[in-house]
Every structure is written in C-alpha cells, then in structure tokens.
Amino acid sequence: MATQELNLTLMKKTYSNDEAFHAALEYFKGDELAARVWVNKYALKDSDGHIYERTPDDMHRRLAAEIARIEKRYPNPMSEDQIFELMRDFRYIVPQGGPMTGIGNEYQIASLSNCFVIGNDGNSDSYGGIMKIDQEQVQLMKRRGGVGHDLSHIRPKGSPVKNSALTSTGLVPFMERFSNSTREVAQDGRRGALMLSVSIKHPDSESFIDAKLEQGKITGANVSVKIDDDFMQSVTKGRQYTQQYPIDGDQPKYTKNIDAKALWDKIVYNAWKSAEPGILFWDTIIRESVPDCYADLGYRTVSTNPCGEIPLCPYDSCRLLALNLYSYVEHPFSPEARFNFDLYRQHVMLAQRIMDDIIDLELEKIDAIIEKIDADPENPEIKAVERNLWLNIRKKAIEGRRTGVGTTAEGDMLAALGLRYGSDIAIDFSVEIHKNTALAAYRSSVNMAKERGAFPIYNFDRERNNPYIQRLRAADEQLYEDMRQYGRRNIALLTIAPTGTTSLMTQTTSGIEPVFMPVYKRRRKVNPNDPKVRVDFVDEVGDSWEEYIVFHHKFVTWMQANGYDVTKRYNQTELDALIEKSPYYKATSNDVDWVNKVRMQGEIQKWVDHSISVTINLPADASEELVGRLYVEAWKSGCKGVTVYRDGCRAGVLVADTGNKEKKESEDIARFSSTRPKVLEADVVRFQNNKEKWIAFVGLLDGRPYEVFTGLADDEDGILIPKSVTSGRIIKNKEDEETTRYDFQYDNKHGYKITIEGLSYKFNKEYWNYAKLISGVLRHGMAIEDVLNLVASLHFDNESINTWKNGVERALKKYIPDGTVAKKGHCENCGSDTLIYQEGCLICQSCGSSKCG
Template identity: 70%
Template sequence: MNQIELKSTGKQTLEDCPVYTVPEALEASKKYFGGDELAASVWVNKYALKDSFGRIYELTPDDMHRRMAKEIHRIELKYPNPLSEEEIYHLFKDFRYIVPQGGPMTGIGNPFQIASLSNCFVIGHDGPSDSYGGILKIDEEQIQLMKRRGGVGHDLSHIRPKGSPVMNSALTSTGVVPFMERYSNSTREVAQDGRRGALMLTISIKHPDAEAFIDAKLDGTKVTGANVSVKIDDEFMRAVKEGKPYVQQFPIDSPQPRVKKEIDARKLWKKIIHNAWKSAEPGVLFWDTILRESIPDCYADLGFRTVSTNPCGEIPLCPYDSCRLLAINLFSYVEKPFTEEAYFNWEKFKKHAQLALRIMDDIVDLELEKIDQIIAKIENDPEDWEIKEREFRLWHKIREKCIQGRRTGVGITAEGDMLAALGYRYGSDEAIDFSVQVHKTLALEAYRSSVKLAQERGAFPIYDAAREENNPFIKRLREVDSALYEAMRQHGRRNIALLTIAPTGTTSIMTQTTSGIEPVFLVSYKRRRKVNPNDKNVRVDFVDEVGDAWEEYHVFHHKFVDWLKVKGYDPEEVAKLPYEELEAIIKQSPYYKSTANDIDWVAKVKMQGAIQKWVDHSISVTVNIPEETSEEMVAKIYMTGWEVGCKGITVYREGSRSGVLVSDKKKKEDPQNAEFKNTNAPKRPKVLEADVIQFKNNDEDWVAVVGLLNGRPYEIFTGRAEDSFSILSQVSKGWVIKNRTEEGRSRYDFQYIDKDGYRVTIEGLSRTFNKEYWNYAKLISGVLRHGMPIEYVVDMVNDLHLNDESLNTWKNGVVRALKRYIPNGTVPADNQCPNCGDDALVYEEGCLNCKSCGMSKCS
C-alpha cells in the first residue's frame, strides 16, 4: 500500500485496519439501512472495501463515505478554497444528497485494487481499419478495460460488409456478425468481482450489413454478452416517414463508396420494430441528434469525434475517452414530503449541484492517479514488452483524453419519488414541466460550477469558445443565462461535457428510492414466508406440493412506506392486508397509476425528450410496455422519440426477454424426450445409470446422484459428502438400483466400480436426508419422471421460495447439477434472476436489475 492509499484509510499500516467478517458487515449494514437486507447485501457484496482474499475493511457505508471524503479532500487541498473533509462527508452521509456511482464508490481510496474509477469507455480506430489486426486490437483493448472494471462500447461500421473482397485466403469478407459474436464471447470471459463485463456494440443504419446486425440477437442464442444498438440518421427516419428508398454504402462516410445498395427504408424499419417488440433489442440511437447536440464534437478534429456509447447508452464517447458517474438524490430536496406543505428546496439543490460538479472534477484527478498506477504496474510487469505494449499504449491514450477533456457524468436518481413527494403524478404535464425545471437548473448550476473551477484551476486544455458558439446546447444556456455564457467565454470551462442520466440500479437500492428518472416499477411485491399453521395469529394463504404452509405478505417501495406513515397507517398492518384492501389504499397515494406499466408510454418519451434538452450527454431509460402492446405502438414510441429530440430509445415489452437465454417456444422434438411425451411416467427399470455431481451447500461439500433413463435425468438424490456419501467424492459414474427393505418399502442403493475393478454398493441413498430435503428431492424426481423438459425443471426448482438458507443453497446446487443436462445451457424464465433465481428481474434505464438480490447487468 502506498502513502496516498494509507492516508485514505486513516491508518499508518495495513495491520492497523480492522477486519470484519461478512456476517458482521451484513448485520451492521442492515441496521444502517433500517433493516433493509437487500440494501445491506448489495453494499457488502459490491462496494465495501475488501482485499483479494475477501477480507472486509469497512463495517457500514459510513466507513466508505469517510474513505471517499478523505481522498476527495486530499485532492481539494491542491487547489484554492478547498472543501473541508466534513463538508464532503455530510454530502455523502446516508446516501442522502450526493452519491458517487459504481467505480468511484468501489475504487476511491481502495489500496487493494489497481483499477480505473471510470464506469465506461469507448474504443475504436483513429481511421478506417477492418483488417484482422485491427479487429484483434479492439478485442484485446476491450478485455484489458473490462479487467479494470470498465464497461466498454465500440462501433462496427468500419468492418466491410459480407461478401466484400479481401486480400487473404478467405477471398471475401464474412461481414460484421461473426465479429459481434467474437466480442460478445470475450465479454463473457472477463470476470469483474463476480460478474461479467458489459459491452455495447453499435452499427450505422447506412452500413450494408445493418440488417444482419439487427437480426443477430433475435433467437436469443447469439451475442449474449453484448447490448446492441443501431445508429439511425435523420435521412433514414425521413425516408421511413415519406415512404422513400434509402441508400446504404461502404465505407459509410465516403464520397466514393466501394459498395452501394438501395433499400426499402420502411421494410428495414419494420424489422427493427419487430425485433425490439419481440426481444427488446436492438436499441435505437438517433445518431444525427447525438452529433448535432454533442459539445465534444465541436473538437472532432482534435480527437473528440463521437463514435459509440457506453453499454447502457447514457454516455456517447469518442475513442479512448471515459467517464465517471455521480448521482444527486432528488428526493432529499423535498421538504415535508407527502404533505400539503411539501416544497422543493431550490437553494439547497443549486448549491449541491455546483458541489457535485466540483467533486466530479476532483474524481477526474483521482482517476488520473489510478491510470498512472495502472501504467506503472504494466511497466513493472515481468512480461515481454511485445505482450504488454498494446495495454501500455491503451492507457496512455485514455490518460491523454482524460487530461484534454476532463469529462464528468453528473446525474440524478429518485425522480419518481421526488414527483410523488410533491404530489405530482408521474407522466402528467405538470410533472413533466417540473422535471424539466429541475434538469434545467442542474445544467445551469453544473456549468456555472465548471466555469468557476476554470477560474480557480484552469479550463480543460483544448477549450475554444468559438468552436462551441453554434452548438445547440450551448445556445440554450446562453438564452436563459447570458451572464453565465459570457463568464464561460472569458474564463473557459473546466470540463468538456458534464451531465448524464445513467442507470442507478444498485445506487437506488442503497438510496432506497426510484431509479434515475424512472417511475416506481411496482408499489408492492408479494412475498411468502413459511409458517406453522398451528400457531396463533397466523394466516395460511398457500400450501405447497409437500404440505408446507405459507403466509403471503406485501413488500413495499420504501417511499410508499414513508407515505403510509405520513397518512397515519401502520405499514406492518398494511402489509398483511388482502390485495383488494391494499389496492384501495394505493389508490389514495401519489403512486397510483404512476408505475412503469401504468404511465402513458408516449408521454414518457416526450418527457425524456424535454429533459434531454438540458442533458449534454444522454439519458438511459427504458419504456416498459405490457405484453399485449402492438408493434404499431412500439413504432409510434420510436418515431415520437426521434421527433421530440431523444438521443436513444429502448423498449421492453413484458415477457419479451428473460434474464438468461430463452429458446424458441416451438422446438423440434428432442429424441431424448420422445419417451416422455405422454403424461404417464415410464416404468422405472430396476437399474439406472447415474452421474455423480459435486456441489456446495453453504460451506459444506455435497454430492448429487442423478439417475438417468435414456441419457435423461429421471431422479435425483443428494447428501453431505462427509456422511455416507463421502466415498462418492471420488466417483463420477455408477448405477442406482431400486430394492425393497424387509418392511416392503422402496430403497435406492448406489453401485460403482472402484479403481481396482471391484463393484462397491452403498445402501440407502435417502438416509442422510432430513424431512425437507427428502420431500423436495421427491418433488423434483417426480416431475423428472413425468417428462417435464429439463430446462423447465430447472425453472421450477429456481422458483421454489424457501425460507431456510441451507435449503436455498441446496436448491442452487441442484439447479447447477441439472443444468448440465440442458444442451445449450438455457433456461426459459421470463423474469428469473440468474444470480438468485427469483422471478424479480425488471428492465430500467436500459439495464437488467433484480429487485430481490440487487444484481444489475450495468452497474
């Protein structure tokens, strides 16, 4: 640990730092979050300071906020009029006002990781290059950035279309799709603290392979490690509206293209709409709007030409630029929320907006320190220079862009809760007008702060007022605040671009608010807990297949609980009410008809377009629509987005996409399943072949024995490896034999051939089960015997809501054992989380988020 990093912990040596266990941190953090287990789990697993051995050095988020405040204060001391450490800390405390997101939260003051603070990067070529060398260069750069925790985006418009001549043994190009798969596979290979990296692939609609790109993910089996978006220009949109043809070409920007073809714009548009309706991809980027509004593109000839976006689309970037993210919690500026006297504290908001930009600029300095550490590590690595040269040059390019532009990503969260707390209905004209005023104020104050910093610290090195004077965003600033504009012309600006609205999935879990500019997804979620039906004051709502009794109750959105308390309700009593009575209470609240599926979708797009006028980067948002929504409505949403000035649109139709891969519903009959197509289970032979699979149940080693009929799972037995199953730890295959006890009961024995060739028998595979394990194993074996396809068995097991933690981890082990028998590893679950197995996945802000465990594809 170097001197800077030791200072950030407030300790002299690493040995002075206290070390906590996971249970200690979870328990303390649960108290910190007022009993919120999900928020505590998210923080401990994702953001608590820990070393590579899993030792935890922070007990609660308060320790993290102190860590970040110390480091940012250290940077402040380099400049005039520094903020005090206490002032910075109180802005962070309790996630109330300013929340650095993702990379900054994890990496600031972290002595255990040599990783970037940037949330997202874009890479690419300085000029046209689609040679194998160029393609492999991008592949390696993508991996190098992902291993440092960054999400990556890059564009494929430079790759020659399928069938083009090439000067190698292939003779003709394969087109873009094989390289989409290559980059996707690379993403899936890179681990980032227990998760895979995030990737955005884009292509211009002008590219002759655009249609193949648009179709690449439709069946759900390809390009599974990347988001894909098509860059649509105004000419194409006009051709769609007017029913005119559109010309594709390669190279896409060449006045003398080598390839040229005329297409039916409406036909391709319908394909985009259909695919988005069916599978939620591709996303759409209105590229001319992005370039027209982009302030960095005023410096395109100096290397700031925007070419793609980050994985969730909120930051369009030039090659080798990056950005860090921070969110302002809008709910905290509502005084007396949910009352008749509620009002928005504009003065506090303006002050904090300026401080947020200042802190973001400090984080740019901290990022430069991190980049220097990365470069130093590369230099000192013992590898040959030939191996590490590309990574070395990559980080020097990123460092140069960071210095030249000092780009920041100031955003917000809790917009939906802010509006509800003020009594506005999300999506109404009044709510949209108020939101626009908030974002206009944020833009003005952030830019004001950047100008002040330019006076104190210097402008970003390539600032040139003349280059920017005709930029539409700069013009809007000038129209509403001419004094600010004149000060900017005189002193410059500290940062090339400042604002975004990024996904805040895990951030909003910790702020306990709605996410980004999204409405509340649901006001209440139904949960079950196991009960003893003989206990007093217990209501039994559900009895499962094995006779266990469950009580159903409601889990509420946090700020709805605040509303209940303000209105005099007891939240614990309301949670036990039947749905009809709960619905009557919800109707009285400002959240009624304001959930993601309630609001007018076109109105939401108009709101996005109106707010976009005051966000210099972009907005990550998802338009959630019901399953029965027509393709015509999706087309209307997209067209409206272009017309009102959105920079991008993502539509998610309920049920159109799952969190894991989904196979088509219509399948050719699997020969394996031919014997299982009737509803009667095939008679069990006395002897079944069997596989032995090892798994973990908490910290215990367990073994699963899977009996096979015609190569397909027919039954399953499990037990602890240290009990009578211990000998099976060294066995991979054998036979399950059905016998009878002296009392006439069924008994299942296991035989295998040992290393000396002797047949060994283990009697009574079921004898290590307690009652619950045995009952669930019988249930699983029953559906296997009756021919339920394996992927659906996996789905069913994942859907078991088990109150006992050991049962849950046992369940996860069984799932892993069964998944090996699915040919392509896919599981047909409409909204099942691949991390925790709960049916709790939602799409927000272009991201996949789990409402049960906090898993996020983007953060």
C-alpha cells in the same frame, strides 16, 4: 503489492460479514436489501474478503478524505467535513459504483470510471485491429469498466479480402467473439458489460439486428442500432434508403438500396419480442454533442457505454455521480411541500466540483495501473496493447476532463410534491429541474476554469454554434459570456445514468423512472417445521415459502405523513384503497402514459449534454404498432436513444427464424404437450453418481429435450451398452391398458439393432418419480433454462440423490448452446423471480443485484 496489502491488513481493523451486515442493517433502519447490497458491493474489502468498513459512514469518510486531499490543490478548498455532510446518509450527493468502491481503495488497482468506449482510428477492420479491440475490452472489464464499441468499420459479409478466406465473414462472427470475451471476464463475481453498436447505413445491419434472436447467441452484449435522420425520413415517407460501405465514404466500395420500412418493421418486431436492439438516434447525438466540436482532435463520438447514457469517442471514459432529488423537497407529502431550488443549485455546483476532483483521483489510478503493467514480468510485446490503452485513456482524461453529473429519485420527488408522474404539470416541473441542473453545473465548470484552468483543448469558436451551447445562452446570457471569456473546466458534464443499486441505498425511485410498484409481495423460503413461521405457499417441488408485503420506502413516508398505521397488516382491498389515495396512484412504471413518458424524456434531454438511460415499460399485450409509434415519437421529441421492454418479452425461447411472425410460443407448447410420439430420437449422456456409473437417455422432439430416463450403467441390474453409443431411439410400448414400457434401441457396429427393454424398470423408485416430474415439465414446453432452474432447486437429505440430480443437470445443460444456465426471468444471483427492467438494466428486488441488458 502483496506485502503492502499485508501491512495494511495488519494495521486496520476488520469486520466479519455478519458484523458489517448488522451494523449496516441498523444504519438503513432495518432494510435488509440495502444493507446486503452495501456490504456485498460497496464496503471496502481486500482480495481475501476482509471488510474494513462497518457502515456507509466509514465509506463516506473514505471518499470525503480523498476528495478533500485533491481540493487542497486548488483555491478555496472544501473541507473533508463539508464533503462528508454532502454524502452522509446518501442524502444529497451520491457517487456511483466506480467512484464509490475505488476512491481511497488501497487494495484494488482499478479505474474509477464507470464506462469506456474504445475503437480504432479510421475504418481499420483488419484482424489485427479487431483482435486489439477484443483485448482492450477485456483489459478494461477486469478493471471494473463497462465498455462500448462500434462495428460499422467492419466490412460487410462477402467483401473481398486479401487472405486465404478470400471474402469477409461480416459482422456477426465478431459480435460473438466480443460477446464471449465479455462473458469470460469476472469482476468480483460480476460479468463484464458490453455495448455493440452499428450504423443502420451498414449493409450488414439487418444481420446485426437479428443476431441476438437465436437462443444462447450474443448473450454477453447489449446491441443498439445507430439510426440517422435520412433513414427515419425514409421510413415515415415510404421511400428507399441507401446503405453503403464504408458508411462515411464519399466514394463507397459497396452500395445497396433497401426498403427502409421493411427493415424498420424488423427492428420494431425484434424490440417487441426481446427488448433489443436499442435505438440510438445518431444524428441527434452528433448534432447536440459538444465534444464533437473537437472531432478532428480525436473527440468524434462513435458509440455509447452499455446502458446508452454516455456517448463517447474512442478511449474516453466517464465517472458518474447523482443528486438525490427527493432530499430537496421540504415538507414532503403535505400541502406545504416545496422544492428548495436555492439549495439544489448550490449542491449541483458542488457536485460538479467534486466530479472534477474525481478526475484527478482517476488520473492517479491510471498512473498506478500503468506502473503495475510496467512492473509485471511479462514480455513488453505482450503488455503493449494494455499499456497503450491506458496511455490513450489518460490522454483523453487530461484533455477533456469529462464528467457525468446526474440525478436520481425523480419519481419520489414528484410524488412528494403531490405531482402525478407523467402528467403535463409534472413533466413541466421535471424539465425545470433539469434546466436548473444544466445551468448550475455549467456555471460551476466556468468558475473552475477561472480558478483551475479550462480543459486544455477548449476553444470557444469551435462551440459557439452548437445547439446545446446556444440553448444555455438563451437561458443565461451571462453564463455564455463568462464561458467565452474564461472557458470551461470540462468538455461535457451531464448524464442521467442507471442508479439501480445505489437507489436501493438512497431508498428512492431510480433515475428519472417512476416508482415500479408502491406495494408488492415478496417470498422467503422457510422451514415448515419451525412453529414460528407462516407457510403461505408451497411450490411444485415442495419448498415452503412465506409471503410478505413490501412497501416502497417513500410510500411509507406518505402513509406516516397522512396518519396511516404503518404497522398494520393490510389485506389486498385495503392496500388498493391506500394506493388510490396516494400520489403514486396511476403513476407506476406500468401505469404512466407511454407517449407522455417519451415526450418527457425528449424535453429533459434538451438539458442533458450526454444522454439519458430510461426504459419504456409496456404490458405483455402491447402491440408491435405501439412500439413503432413510440420509437417515431422518441425521434420527433429529440430523444438520443430509447429502449422498450414489454413485460415478459425475455422469458420465452427465441428462435432464429423471424420470417414467420405468426408462430407463437403457445404453438410450441401445444406441440410439446400433445400425445407423445411412439418413437423419439435420443441422446446418451454418462455421468458419475458418487462412485457409481450412471447413464441418462434424453428423448428429443424437434431436437429439444422432451423426456429423461436414467439408470445404473455398471452392475448386473444396470443398463449395459457400449461406451461408443451416444445416440439411439426411445420406443414407447403399451403392454396393457394400465402399463407403459419404454425401450431404448441403438445400432451396433455391425448394423444390427439392439434393444434394451424396460428402461423404467431400471430405476430406483425415488429417481423414477423425480425423473417423471422433470419429463413432465419438458413435455409441456418449459424453457430448458427454467427446467434447469427447477432441477437445481430440488433439495434432498440423501447425498446420493443430490449427486444424481447434479448428473441430470449436466445431461440437460448440453442443450443450452453455451453450456451455461441463463435464468430467464429469474435472478442469476438469488434465483428470485422479482426482476424488474429499468434504465436498460435488469434489477432484482430481492437481493439488489443488477446487470445491463
């Protein structure tokens, strides 16, 4: 493989990062964010970082050539040029991450699938079975896949087991294991993505629901609870609910009656507090699922992918593609605006055909992966789990040929038609769009069954009474009859997935979401000594920033269509007036009526055979009662899943004790910012500052860092204490009205108390001043993650103080449970605070990076 890559490198022209970026910048008409996202995430590159594509035109040619190659296997093939024109400029058909990066990629042995679900047959919860799942998820993540699996098969805590432990540890330790494995897997600089689910019927479901409340725990996974209709009826009618294990057993080994409303209140509170757990209305999913008509053949749905839009059976996978709805609006933002339904239906049918071609391309990728596994020099026993995993995935891809055709730019489409997102007329129009999507995609799949053959296990009698199939019948009787006669090419077809980074390249709103904001401010760091820059803001560490206005792309289109100057520098009053005149007014993610958005999702869900990834964004002051009401409305409206995100709910420090709901973060801050106690417990941390040995004393209040002192540890002016000393006390002494002295006291091995007087006198003045800054924010209750972000953002010309700064960071990092910095509210890639939460994903508006959960 290395020789092949070397030959390919020599044969093909390569581009520097700057060359590709500037060419992409021109392609995207000056949109730096879109250009950077394309170069970093989607341009073809090898493992050495050589870039082989200059613009997205090159990428779309690569995709079109490969899809056209598959088309030639079948009757009436589309040409490469036809396919290219459908994708060109991200205008109509937009393959999502896996297909976009993987199709025609000779430098990477990876799957084209965006998402997978894995699991053991039956209710196996042996250690062997659990370790097998752990290895399988890692193997999939290293091939770019997001993974979901269900934990309902694991026996509850305290259950007897036939090993030395005697009783089971329950779900939570395994949640931590799977989460930690996810965090270990890097995918081109990205972590893996994992969904863990459990049935509400499981006796340990309450522990599952609470597991992520403790800071630093289960940070590598999204969690969702599978809720059945019986539980929801028990909640609404105020009756008890019976949990059991096994959850589907006719003769369970264990049962427990619980107060359904009490557990429901906990789910609602945790979602209000931290945006998790997500909710999966499992009976709705199973009842509507066409693949579950084949449950006895291995297609029983058990969990979903990390963002919840694809419910899957074990070892099935899905590839994703979206149609850009905005592009079908003719004369946008004008009185003549109309949606071209004829062109749209034609393109949906072609999109479904392209998705079926991509399954053949995926099978080639899977064969290459298996070939690579076979060629590896490892012992066959070691390779067995990975090899069997891909054989199982291959089997499901051949038997079911599942696809994931979806849409994006719903918010911009509605605005371009003059419809306010969330209004009754806009909801009705959106439902009509998705009804047309379903009918056209299923028509395409039936037509392909005539030409290419139905998926191998198709059986009309199994499906005929499925509610989704009956809905299609009511809308198009001829489609139903043709399906009876010819079958269908694909077991399931449709989804609405997150399109966070791809929507940056379509330059539209994402998925079915409304616009986040039509106008917002962004900051860029600048050199204050540069005469050409404008300094609008200086932060707490002295860095200078320029603020500039960012307009949503289609808001600019609206301005141009209505004669507004897009080059003018508008003040805030003028901007507010502009927005009020636009179709985006009262139609942003924070403006829309939340109940209407849930109803909209439920109505659209009726025409999507998989599921929908969507987030209900709520203001910070939204109540728990509102969250509960939205969840109940989602269940009644026919949603398959729902996620709420209350503004800022992930910025605070979460604590394990959820019993005292009245305990607010403001009380924590008040406690920390009160008068310093005379004596604080302290930890001792040693580090190297260049060639010098340094020591840090971290004062603790309630086990949390409250202040930091540092000094030299190895010369006559330094702080000399035995290396065995790892803890002690910091004592505050008042010498006079104006002077405070801090001493450190520890016990020696003979039990005597030794005092080091005047820690502050041991400081270099510059170190002392920065330590005071760090101690100040610690004392006022800033989250440790944010303190670390602050320390990391300090930049010095002096190399020694930069090394000292790194030592302080290391000293504080031990108070993050997993030893890493989780930048709550800040982008992990660029540090910006311009994060938004959409479709189950955190998306940075500054650099375009995204992650689920």
